[in-house]
Amino acid sequence: MRRPVALRLQVALATTAVGAAIGVAVLPTHEASAAAGAATGYATQNGGTTGGAGGQTVRVSTGTGIHTALCTRPSSSTPIIIEVQGTINHGNTAKVSGNSCSTAAGVIELKQISNVTIIGVGTGAVFDQLGIHIRESRNIIIRNVTVRNVKKSGSPTSNGGDAIGMESGVRNVWVDHATLEASGGESEGYDGLFDMKDDTQYVTLSYSILRNSGRGGLIGSSESDRSNGFVTFHHNLYENIDSRTPLLRGGIAHIYNNHYVSLRESGINSRAGARAKVENNYFRNSKDVLGTFYTSEAGYWQVAGNIFDNVTWSSPGSDNNPAGPNPQSNTTVSIPYAYSLDAASCVPDVVRQTAGANTGLRESNGSCSPQTPAPTTPAPGPTSPTPAPTSPTPTPTQPAGPNLSIGAGSDGSSKASGTSYGNVRDGSLSTYWSPVGATGDISIKWGSATTVSRVVIREPAGTQGSIGSWQLVNHGSGAVLASGSGAGAITFPATSLTKITFRITSSGGSPKVAEFETYAR
Template sequence: MRRAVALRLQAGLATAAIAAAIGVALPVIQASAATGSATGYATGNGGTTGGAGGQTVRATTGTAIHAALCSRASSSTPITIQVEGTINHGNTSKVSGASCNTADGLIELKQISNVTIIGVGNGAVFDQLGIHIREARNIIIQNVTVRNVKKSGSPISNGGDAISMESNVRNVWVDHVTLEASGGEAEGFDGLFDMKDNTQYVTLSYSILRNSGRGGLIGSSESDLSNGFITFHHNLYENIDSRTPLLRGGIAHIYNNSYVNLHESGINSRAGARAKVENNYFKDSKDVLGTFYTNERGYWQVSGNVFDNVTWSSPGSENYPAGPNPQSNTTVSIPYSYSLDGASCVPDIVRQTAGANKGLQVSNGNCSPQTPTASPTSPTPSASPTPSTSPTPSTTPPPGGTNLSIGAGSDGSSKADGTSYGNVRDGNMSTYWSPVGSTGDISIKWGSATTVSRIIIRETSGSAGTIGSWQVINGGTGAVLRSGSGAGSITFAATSLSKVTFRIASSTGTPQVAEFETYAG
């Protein structure tokens, strides 16, 4: 890497030492007695419990981790693997079995479910060895360090990613881990925390990501828009060039994180992505929020953030910084309850709690705590019922006026057996419309011109498919008013029309639209 990594790390340590020397009062922290419970989006879609209720085994080599997976009765039999020591290429080999699909040179969690990997004792270090999660669900990784994973040079592992997820991954909680490199792409490293190819319901919490060119991404390209519902909270991003994260499509909730020395860009929302960015602390960094390196714009909702010595570049082609005075350009509703620490406390809280070998400490919420409750406008595109995060029936409109769909008409391009166009305007979340297949149009129409500037698309909690890309269309003129991905609240310039169409261009299956609400403001 072209920067003096060590000097920046020394500066951070010096700050903590000075604070201790002069007796600065830092927030009180409480320690978790055990592994704790998943938070954020990992609580949706049935929840994330890892290997709870199953056998607990100890492993000191990568081969032993693979052997533990392969010794289970089935690929879904719960197991907790306690790891201690250094896991590297020399002690990690492929193990075969009916309940596993492992490989040499990385920790392979493929085509499995219900697994916890947790560092214990003197700690677990995955040295130059990545963790790969593929076609898997209900995975917990906690209290481990993954360092110096390379995609070029020697040895190589996991495409250069510390932790990566791809191909229909669901419900992963990564907590109290340290992910670090010793440079950027030129030195052979890639992302620290990558998600792609239909990865959903993931939380990264109380973790450190540092000394890398790339923090991580959600979506491998502008066409990989099937990922989302990711929570990042109480993490430290330090000495990173970009991607903290890069978000293509989908929804992310990013709160109470500390960002220090982001050199090129930070949260990069692209290709219709929507991020709720609240109560974070950004320090000594550049272009910490916006759309960068593309003209495919993304969106953000901001509140409570602190920008300390942050510089902003001038907007131009493929460069759309949110600053110097970041303003919200979308609304993101969150389907779970959570507590916010005040942004001013975040750097100290994160320094004390984030990363491996910190005793699994978490914030006690005493720094100006706020407790938002689950919002009735939250998207919950789950492939299985999620009672704890399901949207509530919307019979009372949110601030902004009356739901204009009530009493209006509706039509569409097709309807699956047992569904009706009228179900999207009856105020009842238990009824719904589905197209025939994974794409289709659903419209709200009026007998006279009606001004509309916002719609809310609510999917059922048991939807068989998740809405991907979409367009909002003026049904009278055919003009596209807005495009993006994922259900939820969608705003656009106030338009007088007699028909508004929501066109589903892609989805992961057959979507179920319970309500199509329309508002003037």
């Protein structure tokens, strides 16, 4: 029954008062920022995933605030968008009671609810040693958040050690532009980064980073838990992981355009009848990246367009069936939704520019070019849920004006055999400079002061991902103009200088720079 206007006003005022008391800001329509973007992959099926679209927008800075926002809704299915800014931890996450929620202290509990969006805004949202638990819920969106160091043993513990965990009849979840990370494996107290079990279906994980963990994630808690599936993984970075990227027990998964780096024991582990479509991914410096491992209950895969770069394979055995060294399809998987595939060769660069929290919710256009999506609803107030980056962010936009490196000079700290400093300003991607060793400097210099505000670092074709961390330095003053990782475009305040240095401070081997372009704007 619809409440009378006067009663609805009283409820709204009461909600606002309660929110103010515990740090929940109920945003007026003209101030609420739209949670831009639309779900992809299997999250678009089964009626789709829209989260809290159309509902009230609130802004919070504590875990208790998140719980309060859920618990003060008229019902457990009333749509709501919860914007989160700041660090959420055990000290500010308490249980809140109400008819529209079922929460618990020490974990963000999304239990027996629906139609919710949680999105990081402002200076970012960090869930520190505190997991997100989704149980008996549907139509949930989580975007632009970092969840780190969630433990199942030691202190403090949260969510069984999972960064994000789903179980018990969960339907339609989209996790996007998240950074999920641990600081070790099970022996250090951590479990999975992204787990699904006990009848969880129609899930998409996109443009996210999963790193520094023993376990990436699983679908199915045991060989008998085969009621899960219809999961899409695309444009994610899995880095420095022991295994489970993911582990599939039954069900169907679509895995495309992901970048896998330093998988130490195994990668995509399809077993217990699972079927996975694995296409246009880039696997690098890893072991046993696809197959059935640690069980005799076989799983299956359809493969196409993947790149295996320095991947090693173990020998087959009774409990191990690696797909390599020459992976071949042993099933077919029909995908019910439309999607665009980036070429596997550009996946490292695209993922580097788009994946993780605080990257501007950037996505690929399906042609190896990242782009920032426009907000779905214009508003005169802050419409983007993403903070301005605190450090320069690579951008695919073509710089304006001439490349100032053409006709300039160049030098560096060292050059590997067969390479030249001049190769970085000859306009060709087929020639390059490489230092002696894994680090080094390359510089562009002019005879008189030159104003520069944008640099583009390009790697030779087929070697994307060779550059690790870097600094861009005004050689004359020693000032660091920008810092980051990987190749791409870099912007910074316009600076007048006679020499600019690109200093590579770490790499995965022998870094290569094909072009060091400089622009006035």
